[in-house]
Amino acid sequence: MDTAAAASGDPPPASVVKTVRVEIKGRVQGVGFRDWTMENAEDLGLRGWVRNRRNGSVEALFSGSPDKVEEMVDRRCRIGPPAAAVTAITSFPSNEDPGLDFHYKNTL
Numbered sequence: 001m002d003t004a005a006a007a008s009g010d011p012p013p014a015s016v017v018k019t020v021r022v023e024i025k026g027r028v029q030g031v032g033f034r035d036w037t038m039e040n041a042e043d044l045g046l047r048g049w050v051r052n053r054r055n056g057s058v059e060a061l062f063s064g065s066p067d068k069v070e071e072m073v074d075r076r077c078r079i080g081p082p083a084a085a086v087t088a089i090t091s092f093p094s095n096e097d098p099g100l101d102f103h104y105k106n107t108l
Contacts, residue, residue, distance in 0.1 A: 018070075019048070019063035021094040024077055026087035028058045036081035038102060044068040047098040051105035059108070063098035 024033070029052050037050040037060055046068055048061035060077075062069050073091050080086050 016065060017063060018066040019061065019094045019096065019098060020069060020073060020091050021096065022060045022062065022073055022077065023053070023090045024058045024060070024080070024086055025056070025089070026080075027083070027085040028080065029056055031083035032081045033058050033084055034104060036084075037077070038104065040076050041072060041102040044072055046072060046102055047100065049099065049103050049105045052107045054107060061094060061096055061098055 034050050034052065037058070041048065041050070041060075041062060044064065046062050046064040048063045050058065050060040053059050062072050073089065077089055078086055
């Protein structure tokens with residue numbers, strides 16, 4: 001990826017984009033997990049969304065360069081914000097359109 005595109009905040013070319021849907025379980029609602037996810041995803045330049053699930057989990061779609069997506073899922077989401085207690089993360093590839101930014105979705 002050229003540095004001009006990276007500096008401008010443009011998404012990476014489609015050939016180097018990884019998109020995954022993630023379900024995060026544990027004490028992840030009522031602890032600021034969605035806000036924390038939004039901040040971290042934006043810091044990493046990811047596109048996608050985050051929402052609460054009625055089953056008590058948090059679900060997210062992360063799309064961007066593979067190393068940034070892996071950073072978010074494998075390192076950051078496994079810990080979460082200070083009040084969270086993550087017990088499990090399920091992640092799988094997705095073809096869903098992430099949109100142009102990172103945003104909240106309604107509870108499902």
